[in-house]
Amino acid sequence: MTERQGHVQGLSEHELSEIRMLIEERTGICFDESRERFFSTRVLEQLRVKGMERGTDLLRAIRKSNIEYEALLERLLTQETSFFRYPAVYEAFEKRVLPELHAKKFWKNPRTLRIWSAGCSTGEEPYSIAITIADSLSFADAWNVDILATDVGRHALKQAERGVYSGRSIASVSEKQLSAHFAEVSGGYHVKPRLRKMVSFAQMNLASAVYVGRMDMIFCMNVLIYFSEERRRALVQRFFDTLEPGGYLFLGHSESISKMPVKFQAIVLNDCILYRKPTAEELQKPELVAEGRA
Ligand SMILES: C[S@@+](CC[C@H](N)C(=O)[O-])C[C@H]1O[C@@H](n2cnc3c(N)ncnc32)[C@H](O)[C@@H]1O
Numbered sequence: 001m002t003e004r005q006g007h008v009q010g011l012s013e014h015e016l017s018e019i020r021m022l023i024e025e026r027t028g029i030c031f032d033e034s035r036e037r038f039f040s041t042r043v044l045e046q047l048r049v050k051g052m053e054r055g056t057d058l059l060r061a062i063r064k065s066n067i068e069y070e071a072l073l074e075r076l077l078t079q080e081t082s083f084f085r086y087p088a089v090y091e092a093f094e095k096r097v098l099p100e101l102h103a104k105k106f107w108k109n110p111r112t113l114r115i116w117s118a119g120c121s122t123g124e125e126p127y128s129i130a131i132t133i134a135d136s137l138s139f140a141d142a143w144n145v146d147i148l149a150t151d152v153g154r155h156a157l158k159q160a161e162r163g164v165y166s167g168r169s170i171a172s173v174s175e176k177q178l179s180a181h182f183a184e185v186s187g188g189y190h191v192k193p194r195l196r197k198m199v200s201f202a203q204m205n206l207a208s209a210v211y212v213g214r215m216d217m218i219f220c221m222n223v224l225i226y227f228s229e230e231r232r233r234a235l236v237q238r239f240f241d242t243l244e245p246g247g248y249l250f251l252g253h254s255e256s257i258s259k260m261p262v263k264f265q266a267i268v269l270n271d272c273i274l275y276r277k278p279t280a281e282e283l284q285k286p287e288l289v290a291e292g293r294a
Pocket of ligand 1: 125222
């Protein structure tokens with residue numbers, strides 16, 4: 001039987017739909033029709049792993065126990081990532097954003113850069129940010145660089161904290177970067193302490209509004225695509241409120257916020273769009289806020 005007929009071996013459509021609603025309510029992750037097969041296959045896998053026969057048993061377990069809920073959630077997360085996943089984003093970060101923030105903060109004491117990698121998966125994104133800063137911010141070591149890397153998935157965060165990478169994940173890291181920022185160990189390349197010190201990892205659910213302090217930049221790439229429109233809007237508004245005036249939001253390639261009623265400047269640079277929070281003075285001049293929207 002297929003799920004279209006309302007049933008997947010041992011799981012009724014009603015049970016699947018209860019599980020789907022519970023996951024969406026708690027995390028914002030929305031399993032629409034296009035991801036229905038992925039969803040039901042993973043739920044079924046969990047049912048088998050737990051040795052359960054009926055969907056009601058799983059449903060009861062995840063409602064009652066946080067451990068059971070998290071075990072199922074881990075199976076449902078899409079955590080694909082790699083170092084420098086979108087080169088154009090890191091180029092824009094290096095060539096446009098860092099020089100601007102450098103000029104803005106040069107005379108500040110202490111010189112601090114706060115960056116949030118929201119939905120960091122196994123850590124490739126925050127470490128790519130750290131590499132870019134280490135390689136291109138002049139006198140990077142004279143800055144307090146604080147990259148907060150958060151994800152709802154505990155397994156991914158454990159890998160991120162370990163910081164050992166190999167294969168496709170590091171395919172876009174240059175030889176020069178590999179030798180400057182990684183030590184070769186059995187099983188791959190280990191990020192060196194200089195990078196590791198810039199990044200702190202924390203488990204955080206983006207569906208709950210946790211205060212993280214003001215940020216100069218937020219990277220939230222390939223996370224919003226899994227959320228409902230309503231959650232996306234709420235999260236983008238939260239990012240706006242969290243950013244310093246003049247701060248930047250980086251989203252994934254297919255994630256556009258152009259129809260949202262939030263006042264970011266959209267800046268088109270080669271192959272990517274950056275979203276900049278205008279300063280109070282710029283907000284008085286609407287022609288500046290429309291930059292890049294042509
Ligand atoms: C496809 S990965 C993106 C990783 C990285 N940002 C990138 O673009 O390469 C999406 C990540 O978002 C995380 N995620 C999904 N829903 C979340 C939520 N409600 N709160 C926090 N993280 C979430 C997943 O665990 C996963 O690691």
